[in-house]
Every structure is written in structure tokens, then in C-alpha cells.
Amino acid sequence: xxxxxxxxxxxxxxxxxxxxxxxxxxxxxxxxxxxxxxxxxxxxxxxxxxxxxxxxxxxxxxxxxxxxxxxxxxxxxxxxxxxxxxxxxxxxxxxxxxxxxxxxxxxxxxxxxxxxxxxxxxxxxxxxxxxxxxxxxxxxxxxxxxxxxxxxxxxxxxxxxxxxxxxxxxxxxxxxxxxxx
Numbered sequence: 001x002x003x004x005x006x007x008x009x010x011x012x013x014x015x016x017x018x019x020x021x022x023x024x025x026x027x028x029x030x031x032x033x034x035x036x037x038x039x040x041x042x043x044x045x046x047x048x049x050x051x052x053x054x055x056x057x058x059x060x061x062x063x064x065x066x067x068x069x070x071x072x073x074x075x076x077x078x079x080x081x082x083x084x085x086x087x088x089x090x091x092x093x094x095x096x097x098x099x100x101x102x103x104x105x106x107x108x109x110x111x112x113x114x115x116x117x118x119x120x121x122x123x124x125x126x127x128x129x130x131x132x133x134x135x136x137x138x139x140x141x142x143x144x145x146x147x148x149x150x151x152x153x154x155x156x157x158x159x160x161x162x163x164x165x166x167x168x169x170x171x172x173x174x175x176x177x178x179x180x181x
Contacts, residue, residue, distance in 0.1 A: 003050045007063050008032050013053040016043065022054045093122045094172045118170070125167050129178065132160055 003014065005027065012024045014034060022036040031042050032050075045052060055066035100118035139145065139153045161178045167179035 001051060001063070003045050003052060003063075005030060007031070008045060009065075012065060015053040017049050026141050060082065092126065092172055092176055093119060095169060097170055104173070116162045122170050125170065128164065132157055 008024050008027060010012070010024055010026065013021060013023055014024060014032075016034070016036070019034075019036040019038070019041060022034040022041075023038065024032050025035050026033040030046070031044050034041055034043050051065075052065070056063050091116040097118045101120055102116045102121045104114040104116075106113070136154070137159050139150055139157070142150065145153070158180050162180040165180070171177045
């Protein structure tokens with residue numbers, strides 16, 4: 001079925017009888033800028049025998065890509081059924097903290113408390129641990145630092161680990177916890 005300018009959308013794959021398959025990059029009132037393998041070309045769809053290169057469906061005389069139709073219908077079904085995404089288990093977070101919330105309350109009761117999902121907080125703690133490990137490796141591998149400088153920096157890193165031991169209660173496995181050793 002030959003396409004009209006109204007049936008095109010940006011990102012749509014189209015087939016031209018001479019230039020092959022291309023992707024619509026922009027649209028004007030009467031033309032489409034289409035990127036083909038060899039070059040971008042300005043095409044007037046109403047007079048060029050341009051057809052869709054992707055599966056389509058026609059509903060109530062409206063044509064749209066099949067992928068977009070399926071996505072739209074799937075989302076509508078999920079919403080209509082009241083389904084939600086399955087809860088994800090965060091690896092490494094102790095089971096008792098899954099789906100938990102960290103609440104920060106100010107002594108000033110006029111201020112709203114800040115709530116953070118424990119999964120988000122745990123992820124940030126793990127990222128700090130991972131970055132400290134990378135820093136530790138870089139310090140130890142550095143050929144520009146003296147042994148004394150490496151020792152001093154290692155002491156700072158060890159103290160950071162020590163400060164973070166407060167959060168060991170969040171970890172499922174003891175070997176993942178912070179340690180000053």
C-alpha cells in the first residue's frame with residue numbers, strides 16, 4: 001500500500017522502489033527526509049510509490065506500525081488489569097530489608113520527612129564500596145606515589161571503610177560487608 005505524508009512518522013522504516021529501505025528523519029507538509037544506505041533524500045511520498053518496510057495494521061482506516069500498535073495495546077491491557085511490575089529482589093541486600101524505606105525526619109516538624117527506598121540507599125552504599133575498592137587498587141598500582149604516600153592514602157581508605165561499617169546490617173552476606181582489615 002502506497003504511503004501518504006500523513007501516514008509517515010519519524011523513525012519509520014520505508015521502502016522506495018529505487019533507493020531501497022530507508023528511515024524517515026524529518027517531515028514537512030509535502031515531503032519527507034529519508035536516510036537510505038547511500039544518502040539522505042527528500043521524497044514526496046504521494047508521488048513516489050513509497051511503502052512501509054515494517055509490519056503495519058490498519059484500524060478504522062488508520063495505518064500505524066504493528067510494533068507501535070502492539071505496544072499500545074499491551075500497555076492498555078496491563079493498565080486495565082491493574083498489573084504492576086514484579087518486585088525485584090536486590091542482590092546482596094538482606095531479606096529483612098527488601099522493600100523497606102529509609103526515613104529521615106528533622107527535629108523541625110514543619111519540614112517533611114525524606115523517604116528513600118532501601119534498595120536505592122543500598123545501591124548507593126554498594127557504589128561507594130566499589131569506588132573505594134577501585135581507588136585502593138589505583139593507589140596500590142601507582143608508580144608516581146611513594147610507599148609512604150601509598151601507606152597514608154591506604155589509611156584514609158581504611159578509615160572510610162570503618163565509617164561505613166554502620167551499614168553492614170544491610171548486607172545479606174558477611175563477606176560483602178565493610179571491614180577495616
